[in-house]
Amino acid sequence: MEQILNTIERSNVELTKEDFVSDQMVKWCAGCGAHAILAAVANVFPKIGYRKENFMMVSGIGCSSRFPYYVNTYGFHGIHGRANAIASGVKISNPKLSVWVATGDGDSMAIGGNHFIHTIRRNIDLNIILFNNMIYGLTKGQYSPTSPMGSVTKTSPQGTIEHPFNAGELVIGAQGTFFARVPDNNIKLMTEVMFEAARHDGTSLVEVLQNCIIYNDKVHAPITSKDTREDNQLVLRNGEPMLFGAGNKKGIRLNQTRLEVVTIGENGITESDILVHDQFQQDPGIQLMLAKMAPPLYPVAMGVIRSAMYPTYDDMVEDQITYAKANSKILTVNDLLNSGDTFEVK
Amino acid sequence: MSEVKNVVELEDAVIKFVGDSGDGMQLSGTLFADTAAYDGNDLTTFPDYPAEIRAPQNTIAGVSGFQIHFGSKKILTFGDICDTIVALNPASLRANLKWTKKETIIITDSDAYDDSALEKSGYKTNPLTDGSLKDFKIISAPFTTLIKECIKDLNIDVKTTYKSRNMFALGVAFKLYGKTLDHTFHYLEKKFATRPQIVEMNKRVVKAGFDWAATNPQLECLYNIPNAKMEKGRYRNITGNVATAWGLIAAGERAERPLFLGSYPITPATEILMEIVKYKSLGAKVFQAEDEIAGICSAIGASYTGSLALTTTSGPGLSLKSEALGLAVITELPLVIVNVQRGGPSTGLPTKSEQSDLYQALYGRNGECPLIVMAASSSADCFYSAFEAAKLSVEHMTPVILLTDGSLGNGSELFKIPDTKDLPKITAPLAKANDPNYKPYNRDEKTLARQWAIPGTEGLRHRVGGLEKENGIGTVSMDPINHELMVGLRAEKVQRVANYIDPQEVYGDQEGDLLIVSWGGTKGVIRDSVIEMKKEGYKVGHAHFKHIMPLPKNTTEIFGKFKKIIVCELNSGQFVGYLRITHPEFKYNQANKVQSLPFMIHELKEKYYKLLEK
Numbered sequence: 015m016e017q018i019l020n021t022i023e024r025s026n027v028e029l030t031k032e033d034f035v036s037d038q039m040v041k042w043c044a045g046c047g048a049h050a051i052l053a054a055v056a057n058v059f060p061k062i063g064y065r066k067e068n069f070m071m072v073s074g075i076g077c078s079s080r081f082p083y084y085v086n087t088y089g090f091h092g093i094h095g096r097a098n099a100i101a102s103g104v105k106i107s108n109p110k111l112s113v114w115v116a117t118g119d120g121d122s123m124a125i126g127g128n129h130f131i132h133t134i135r136r137n138i139d140l141n142i143i144l145f146n147n148m149i150y151g152l153t154k155g156q157y158s159p160t161s162p163m164g165s166v167t168k169t170s171p172q173g174t175i176e177h178p179f180n181a182g183e184l185v186i187g188a189q190g191t192f193f194a195r196v197p198d199n200n201i202k203l204m205t206e207v208m209f210e211a212a213r214h215d216g217t218s219l220v221e222v223l224q225n226c227i228i229y230n231d232k233v234h235a236p237i238t239s240k241d242t243r244e245d246n247q248l249v250l251r252n253g254e255p256m257l258f259g260a261g262n263k264k265g266i267r268l269n270q271t272r273l274e275v276v277t278i279g280e281n282g283i284t285e286s287d288i289l290v291h292d293q294f295q296q297d298p299g300i301q302l303m304l305a306k307m308a309p310p311l312y313p314v315a316m317g318v319i320r321s322a323m324y325p326t327y328d329d330m331v332e333d334q335i336t337y338a339k340a341n342s343k344i345l346t347v348n349d350l351l352n353s354g355d356t357f358e359v360k
Numbered sequence: 361m362s363e364v365k366n367v368v369e370l371e372d373a374v375i376k377f378v379g380d381s382g383d384g385m386q387l388s389g390t391l392f393a394d395t396a397a398y399d400g401n402d403l404t405t406f407p408d409y410p411a412e413i414r415a416p417q418n419t420i421a422g423v424s425g426f427q428i429h430f431g432s433k434k435i436l437t438f439g440d441i442c443d444t445i446v447a448l449n450p451a452s453l454r455a456n457l458k459w460t461k462k463e464t465i466i467i468t469d470s471d472a473y474d475d476s477a478l479e480k481s482g483y484k485t486n487p488l489t490d491g492s493l494k495d496f497k498i499i500s501a502p503f504t505t506l507i508k509e510c511i512k513d514l515n516i517d518v519k520t521t522y523k524s525r526n527m528f529a530l531g532v533a534f535k536l537y538g539k540t541l542d543h544t545f546h547y548l549e550k551k552f553a554t555r556p557q558i559v560e561m562n563k564r565v566v567k568a569g570f571d572w573a574a575t576n577p578q579l580e581c582l583y584n585i586p587n588a589k590m591e592k593g594r595y596r597n598i599t600g601n602v603a604t605a606w607g608l609i610a611a612g613e614r615a616e617r618p619l620f621l622g623s624y625p626i627t628p629a630t631e632i633l634m635e636i637v638k639y640k641s642l643g644a645k646v647f648q649a650e651d652e653i654a655g656i657c658s659a660i661g662a663s664y665t666g667s668l669a670l671t672t673t674s675g676p677g678l679s680l681k682s683e684a685l686g687l688a689v690i691t692e693l694p695l696v697i698v699n700v701q702r703g704g705p706s707t708g709l710p711t712k713s714e715q716s717d718l719y720q721a722l723y724g725r726n727g728e729c730p731l732i733v734m735a736a737s738s739s740a741d742c743f744y745s746a747f748e749a750a751k752l753s754v755e756h757m758t759p760v761i762l763l764t765d766g767s768l769g770n771g772s773e774l775f776k777i778p779d780t781k782d783l784p785k786i787t788a789p790l791a792k793a794n795d796p797n798y799k800p801y802n803r804d805e806k807t808l809a810r811q812w813a814i815p816g817t818e819g820l821r822h823r824v825g826g827l828e829k830e831n832g833i834g835t836v837s838m839d840p841i842n843h844e845l846m847v848g849l850r851a852e853k854v855q856r857v858a859n860y861i862d863p864q865e866v867y868g869d870q871e872g873d874l875l876i877v878s879w880g881g882t883k884g885v886i887r888d889s890v891i892e893m894k895k896e897g898y899k900v901g902h903a904h905f906k907h908i909m910p911l912p913k914n915t916t917e918i919f920g921k922f923k924k925i926i927v928c929e930l931n932s933g934q935f936v937g938y939l940r941i942t943h944p945e946f947k948y949n950q951a952n953k954v955q956s957l958p959f960m961i962h963e964l965k966e967k968y969y970k971l972l973e974k
Contacts, residue, residue, distance in 0.1 A: 036823075038835065070815050072661065075826075082823050083836065088815035090664050091825025092657065093687050099622075099654035103661025103669070104815070106645055107620050111665070111815055129657075132650035335640045342641030347610045347780045350639060356596045356777060357398050 018213045022064050022110050029060035034069075036086040047198030047224030048077060048145060052084055054204035055114075055143075059087075061205070062112065062212045070111045072101040074121040077152045077226075078145035081116035095126025098133040101140050109328040112212065115142040119160040120150050123179050127159070131188040136327040137216040141208070144181055144221045149230035167229075181221040182305025182319060186298045192218035193305060194318040197238040198225055203249065203316065210318050216326045223314075237314045246309050250317035255288040256304075258313050265289075266304075266312075273303050275312055293321040365574075366581040367538070372431025373585060374439035375533060377526070378456050379448030381414050381424040384526035388446070389426025392533060395543045396430040397597050397774055400587030403430035404739070404884065405597070406438035406771040411627070411711045418480040423455045432586040436738075436884030438771055440960045444536065446529045448472060448503075451481035462495050467532050469503035469525055499536075499578045503528045503569075510568040511561050520558075524565045531569020538584045541566060591776060598775040600739035600768035601628070604672075604698055605635035607746030609642055612668045614747075615754050615786035619644040620667035622658035624651055624677065627710045628766040629700035632672040652680035656697065660684060663693040664824070666814035668750060672698040675717050676707060678761075679724070685759060686725045689850060691824045692801070692810050694753040694788075698746070701765040701880075703956035712956030713766035715880050718934040721761040722909060728847050730854040732760040733909035735880035739768050740775040745906060748861075751786045756857055757809035758850075763908075767958060768881040788812055794819035800834030807860075808853035855910050864903055864912035872899030873972055875922035877948075879905040879935050882959060886928055889964040898972060908935070911942060919946045924971050926951055928964060 017024075034056050042048045059069060069087035073079035074097035082089030088111075092100045097117045105113045122130040122144055133140065149167065150156040156169040160181070164173040185193045192214040194207040204222065211218035223234040232239075237246045248258040248266065256266040257278075265288035267276050276283045295301065301320040308314055344350050375392065377385045386407055393405045408425040415422035429439035444465040447453035449472045460466075473486050487493050488500055503525045511521065534541060545563055552558040573579055598606075612619035621644065623633040637646040645667070649655040656671040663669035673681065678699045688695045701717045703709030721733045732752055736745035742764055749762040791798050791811035800822045801810050813820040822834060830837035831845055866875070868890055878886045883904045890902040903918055905911070919925060927936040928951040936948045951967040953959055 065816075065818075067816050067818050067821060070665075071823075073825075082825070086821055088664075088821050089823035089825075090661065090691075091823065091827065092660075093683055093826050096653060096657040096684065099649065099657035100661035100664075102647065102654070103620065103622055103658030103663075104665045105661075106647055106658070107618065107662035107665040107667045107669075108816060128650050129654050132654070331645060335643060335645070338640035339643075344639060344641050347606070347613045347642065350606060350609065350642065351596075351777045351780070352594065354596070355394060356594050358594050359400070359590045359592055 018062060020215070022068050022112050024063050025065045029063070029066060031056040031060060033066050034059050034086050036084050038083045040084050041080065042077060043227055045227040046077070047147065047222065047226070048081070050198045050201050050204065051143060051145065051222055051224070052081070054201050054208055055085060057201070057205040058208040058212070061209060064112050068111055070104055070113045071116060072104060072113065073097050073116040074126060075152070076118040076121045078116050078118040079121060095121055095124070096129060097121060098126060098129040098140070098142065102133055102138050105138050105140055105328050106331055109139070109332060113140050115140055116145065117142060118145045119148060119158045123159040123181070123184070131184065134185055134188040134190040134217045134219065137191055137324050138327045139215055139217070141211045141218045142220065144219060145224045146181060146221050147224040147226035147230055148233050149226050151226050151229055155229035180306055181219065183302065185219045186302045186305060186320065190219060190320065191216040191322045191324050192318070193221070193301070193320045194219070195221045195223065195314070195316050197223045197234065197243070197247070197316065199238055207318060210321065214321050215329070216324055236309060246313050248307070248313040248315050250291045250293070250304070250315055250319060252291055252293045252318065255285055255290050257288060268300070273307065273312065293318045294323070296322045298322070365579065367584050368581050369584050369586065371433055371585070372429065372435060373443045373537065373583065374427065374429045374441065375444040375446065375537070376425055376427040376442045376456060376459065377446045377529070378423055378425040378452035379526065380417055380452065381410060381412070381422045383424070383448045384523065385424050385448070386426050388526040388530045389428060391530060391544050391547060393428045393430070393597055393772065395534065395539045396428065397595070398543050399539060401430040401432065401585055402435045402588035402590060402774055403428055403597070404435045404438045404771060404773045406767060409711060416480070418449055418451050418477040420451050420455045420481060423452045425452070425456065430585060432588045434588070435773070436887050437958070440958070444533065446533055448525055448529060449481070450477050450483050450487065453487065454481050454483065460496065463497055465497045465499060465536070466493065467499045467529055469529070470500040471502045471504040497580070499532065499576070501572060501576070506568060506572060507565050510564050514557060514561055516557070516561055520561070524562055527562050527565040528569035531566040532573040535570045535573035536579060536582060538582055541570060594777045595774050596777060597772050598740055598743070599631070599770060599772040600736065600742040600764055601631035601700065601770065602635050603740055603742035603775060604736070604746045604764060604769070605632045607743040608670055608696065608750055609636065609639055609644060610780055610783060611747045611750030611786060612644070613642070613780060614783055615668055615750065615788055617666065617668040617754070617788055619670070620647070620659060620662035621645070621670045621672065622647045622649050622655040622662065623672045624649050624655045626652070626674045626677045628702055628769050629672045629674045629677070629698065631769065632698060632700070652677040653684060656681040656684040659695055660688050660691070660693060663688070663695050664691070664815070666812065668754065669694065670696045670698070672700070674700045674702050675704045675720070678717060678720055682725050685731070686727060686729050687826045688759040689725070689729050689731055690826055690828070692757045692850070693759070694757055694812070695759040696746070696749050696753050697759060697761045699761060699763050700769040701763055709956045711766065713881065713958070714931060714954065714956050715765060715882070715929050716931040716934065716954065717763065718908070718931065718938070721763055722938060728851065730851045730909065731758055732756070732854055732857055733763065734760060734907055735763040735905070736768055737880065737883035737904055737906055739771050739773045742768060743775065747783060751784060752857055752860065754786055754788050755809065755860070756807050756853060757789060757812065758854060763880055765881040790814065791817070791820055793817045799832050800824055801829050801831050803849070807856055808849055858910040858913045861907050861912060863914045864905065864918055866918055867902040867904070868894055869899045869901045871921035872901055873923050874898070874900045874968060875919065875925045876900060876902045876968070877905070877925060877927040878902070878929065879908060882928060882930060885959045885961060886964065889961045889968070892961065892965065893968060898968070900968070908938070916943060919943060924949060926967060926971060928959065930954065930959070
């Protein structure tokens with residue numbers, strides 16, 4: 015992986031996983047997908063290479079949000095739904111921190127939905143890891159905004175009657191600049207994607223399809239299990255054709271205005287008919303279609319789906335302050351107090 | 361006509377400019393106030409405007425006003441009954457007659473009393489001619505006609521001409537009270553520097569009003585209000601909201617911490633947000649959040665990151681911030697929450713003032729959740745209260761709620777400009793890099809404050825959050841004994857702030873028959889009522905509280921020196937309820953008003969008389 019160059023100070027020594035191990039016992043259930051996310055973070059932080067004191071982990075409430083206790087960084091465990099608002103304050107206050115948000119589908123898309131979309135819209139340089147297990151775990155098994163329609167849960171005994179959110183669609187709808195998706199059983203891809211998220215200037219959203227072994231076991235199995243993943247996952251690589259399936263025989267092409275799954279060699283289809291992934295494309299049209307793909311008609315897109323360059327909120331804050339300092343007559347509070355209309359009593 | 365008029369000297373006067381929203385009454389009022397200040401009067405002002413932006417023209421709902429109380433004595437309130445009302449239309453006259461007395465001077469535009477305007481304002485007949493105003497001194501003139509005459513060579517359109525009526529009225533008021541036009545001319549030249557014709561028009565119109573008043577026999581006499589005896593120094597007229605903003609900015613400088621404000625616009629607190637955002641040159645970072653919750657949560661994030669963090673709001677916004685306040689309490693981070701109170705509950709009376717959020721500030725959170733509560737006592741005092749709120753917050757590592765209110769926030773008074781080097785230093789309890797003994801919840805022996813370890817600092821990585829922490833090491837702890845210890849420590853930490861605040865002062869008699877107790881924005885009117893009682897020979901004292909949680913340490917001692925105590929507040933009795941809990945050994949009487957209107961001196965005195973007679 016190449017070096018990330020920005021204003022965050024880098025470590026002058028090589029860091030390892032051990033530098034980020036906290037002294038706290040990890041209290042997630044055995045078999046929970048969150049363990050894999052923790053492993054990927056431990057992998058990627060040393061690779062990112064910033065001073066270890068420059069990492070900051072913020073979370074809200076839920077199983078996902080215990081994350082800050084399990085990594086040895088500066089960390090803040092917030093309140094339900096507010097991780098993105100807290101993290102926004104952290105990053106604006108000190109843009110030289112690498113700020114990571116651990117949040118869940120309930121935390122960010124239900125109670126914290128407002129903060130989620132506005133953080134993304136502003137393009138504050140945060141790295142948000144969305145643990146999407148499609149269920150409320152810590153409150154023991156109620157449906158979430160991403161639970162598939164018809165899900166039978168403790169609060170939907172006859173099945174849910176709500177349309178679920180697709181995280182990618184929401185991110186792009188909120189003018190997001192970075193969206194990636196990974197399954198929890200592919201730590202290598204997760205590590206790569208997190209590195210890309212760190213490299214991206216702006217709000218990076220990494221959706222992890224996470225298994226909740228207790229309340230929603232195998233909800234992602236049709237996509238992530240050994241026997242389904244080849245046909246039901248498309249791992250996107252920038253600049254490469256969108257091929258998947260056994261022997262990479264299947265691919266995605268653009269048929270008029272729609273994506274279509276085709277098989278190489280059938281009906282005269284060759285590799286040149288297959289779409290080539292452009293994660294940097296500013297127009298999100300194709301990326302949105304990719305983010306929305308789902309079985310049975312399509313595979314689920316994994317990897318970095320969108321990574322478009324836009325100015326970040328935090329950079330613009332600094333620019334405005336620099337400009338104001340260079341151009342204002344008010345540079346101390348005494349200047350301020352004596353500015354405008356004043357008069358002397360003698 | 362003779363220019364010679366009898367000049368009567370007055371100690372003080374109250375003038376109110378009223379008209380339609382959009383008639384420029386706020387500008388006339390501000391110019392009058394600034395002129396009075398330049399001329400050497402002390403003053404207090406208050407804008408009185410509707411919740412709507414532009415309600416239908418000529419209706420009572422659309423009436424906007426600006427009141428000035430100015431004088432040669434120390435002016436403590438914006439006054440209740442008006443000596444002069446400048447009314448630009450019948451609706452504004454009708455809406456403000458309740459603030460008049462016999463012989464109140466009414467300056468008004470007779471051109472504005474057409475049938476349509478009279479009907480919309482609810483008048484059946486023209487009050488200028490039907491005799492209903494016979495108890496007042498009416499100064500009426502056809503403003504529009506006179507304005508047209510004086511600017512006829514300037515080729516100004518009808519609409520602009522009509523809009524300058526406020527300037528004509530201002531000219532009349534200036535002459536009436538012996539003021540000069542220089543400041544207004546200077547203002548116009550600066551404001552419309554690129555539009556010389558507008559400058560010329562407005563100057564002519566204000567001068568025309570001034571000259572008309574000089575010779576018109578309706579003005580029986582002119583008034584002179586001598587200079588106030590004020591301490592030497594440089595002054596400015598300042599509103600409470602601006603003073604709050606500046607106090608907080610000053611605190612950031614004295615604490616050597618960057619300033620961060622996370623806020624969401626809400627009446628009547630928005631001006632603080634709009635003011636602080638102007639000073640990016642002082643490093644102020646301002647985040648207009650998507651809602652009240654994000655306002656405070658971003659501030660908490662910024663506080664953890666080492667900023668002097670602020671959030672500003674009004675009552676309903678404070679309700680939304682409650683949960684996050686608990687987070688700031690348990691993470692023991694500095695945070696200043698300004699609540700510019702308005703009439704409640706719910707949306708209530710957004711542009712009116714009340715003191716009804718005290719219980720919310722003290723108790724409005726889940727769990728045992730103590731924090732510092734302070735209340736500013738005048739518009740200029742907002743500067744010092746905001747500064748002290750920030751100082752206590754940082755030095756004691758705890759959130760502070762500063763209560764102001766709509767009257768203080770929008771009202772103004774003269775402010776003696778301090779030098780920042782004379783403001784107290786603010787010492788943030790920062791943890792030192794690589795301190796081997798650093799533990800997130802280790803405490804200072806005296807204050808019980810924990811240390812502030814700023815992210816990025818070497819050797820201090822740690823986690824905090826909303827789950828209960830083990831005292832000292834700061835790891836998550838569900839241990840029952842530790843929880844009880846932490847509940848006690850958080851309360852004790854706030855109580856110990858009493859060791860760092862000034863003792864409570866008593867104005868007037870230090871012991872006697874009646875102690876008059878108040879807090880927050882009512883200081884001026886209550887002080888005036890006490891001054892009158894003293895003049896009448898009563899043995900009364902006035903204890904006005906700025907520090908509510910914790911209370912000053914000498915509170916018990918003060919209360920013990922008076923035979924009776926009366927607690928006056930603009931709610932149904934919240935501070936008195938709090939005193940009954942904290943100081944149950946005393947008997948408290950109450951004076952309350954919940955009309956979203958200020959106290960009037962006479963209604964307070966009636967309460968005092970009754971108590972003193974018993």
